[in-house]
Amino acid sequence: MKHLLAVLLITALPQAIRAQAISQRGFVEGIGAYFPQDAPNDSVNVTGDLLVREELVVKPASWIQFAAGGDFRANSHDQVDNSWRVDFSDRGRLRPALSVRRLSATISKGGLTLDAGKQFIRWGRTDIVTPTDWFAPRDFLNVMDNEFLPVTGIRAGVRFGVDTIEAAWDRFTPSRTPLVNQRWVVPPPGPPVAFTALDPTFPQGSQAGIRWNHAGSRLEYAFAFFDGFNHLPNIDVLPTFRPGEVAIQPHYPSLRSYGGDAAVPTPWFTIKVESAYFTSTTPRSDEYVLYVVQLERQSGEWSFIGGYAGEHVTQNRALLTFAPDRGLTRAIVGRASYTVDVNRSVAFEAAVRQNGDGEYLKVEYSQARGAHWRATLGGALIRGEPDDFIGQYSRNSHVTLALRYSF
């Protein structure tokens, strides 16, 4: 499919150039991070990242559009696979140095919209925790500052007035999990243990989902169904022949989910709720319900989001998982931002587990200069107990400085 899309895009270029229907955006960004504390398995305190991103949209006719985008990355802490190949699948443990971020065609005719290729599919309505956002794996090499990964598939939407039925089918893309020899994998207390990462077992077959969305004036709601695989892994810990070393093998359980979300705007605040029930036929996989209730309010230049993310486990079968979505539940979560002026903003994000065993606070100040430059100073303070999902990262509080040139 990727070759076909690339050929179509190149073929469409001359006509789009004549119609002046090409748009481009991109940026170069350098990020430095400082971790004041050593981690048991990672004594590197300063890391640097470089990201160059370019995206191109070609629209040869009003009913069709092609999008292509790519990333170039470099990293000082061995988080990037430096082999010079263009990665399309996003299945590696490391971030690829060169990757296709987007390569898709969009056809729209009347109420029908069809997107095919590598793209982003985002479902759900709530923030911080989004239980029905099943087609949105993430890169968790840094658990606190993660980003979404694209998926390869087809999405079709049919609109009937204010209602839309959307179906999606894609090839499984896993979330990128933290590296075993770095600080976002926390070894258990006790004698030092060395980890060896085994190649993950990827599920065969594809996954699909359907969502009915109603966007009315006084109420928005959606119902969604998903049948596929969890992009967050269960983890098997296996013995090796070397003393003091264990092997870690991720595998991705089947997942079927039934969910919904709603937003009710009121004169005082907007109420948003989202919930999903997860089942699995994979042995040693939990079945559970995730739910979020949040309120949003804008007051002058302040924007507030606050709510509660909850979890109810109906079948407790898993031994070890990497599940940041569940790790942020049973918690009060909040986000606030303040627009200082057209160039400057401040943002805060926090989560506090209801049992008090884990909490984090993220702060970010961002300032633009001219038409191209933006500097962002950020920090994350993490506290808690070692057996809590958030608290285990208590040695990973950090400060970041990002400088971006957009073009």
Add this chain to the structure above:
Amino acid sequence: MNPVSYLVFLVFFVSSRYAGLEIGVAAENARQIVEESQRRTDAKSQRYEGLLQVFDAKGKISDKRWNIDRLGSHGDSKVVLRFTAPAEVKGVALLIVNHTDRASDQWMWTPATERDRRIALQDRETRFFGTDFSFEDLEERDVNQYEYSLLGDEAVDGVACWKIQSAPKQSKSSQYSRSHVWIRKDNYALARVENFLKDQVVRRLVYSDLANIQGIWTARTLEMSDLRRGSRTRLSLEKLQYNVPMKDEDFTLQAIRRQ
């Protein structure tokens, strides 16, 4: 009508299809004046490229560019606004569905998060992308959503105008308690709008660079001042066209995801 809302798509607010004709309605009747001003700006659609320049008390600090397509007019319309510059906001889009009987519905699409977000009613007084226009100022409202009274005659920049007070009806939610609107007597174009919170003028919108475009008198420069902050935002309308063929399907949540 809330004249303030006439800022952005405002072009037609500022216009008269029959420039130079003397007024044929009862000039003393404020509502009739506003209706005539609205009638003269009717268009099936509108398209322009906008340059937004934000100035603080010390001078210019930021430029932004956007494209606007509007299908329909005067309260029964849909608008897609899409930023084209600077690069970091390129692709951000706003869909506005205006209604004649209630506040508009607004959604914003942000490419960086790949999600749309509804702009809630209480968000409407928020400044739009740090400019001096609020989200409510981007709405287009119908004449029937306001009560009017004629305050008298007053010249703006030497041009004779009617000075009219508009106040939102109870069914209409607005951050402003009332507005004063100056409408030119020669062509029914808007000349100035002052918006009040209680008894204080908080925002002033000045229309200038008037031109007759396809028979519609249109102000090509609008300058909104936030009197509390001491900042101002100038909107310049470029490549303005009326009655451009447009499709309803391009004014949906699915459509604003596309470029």
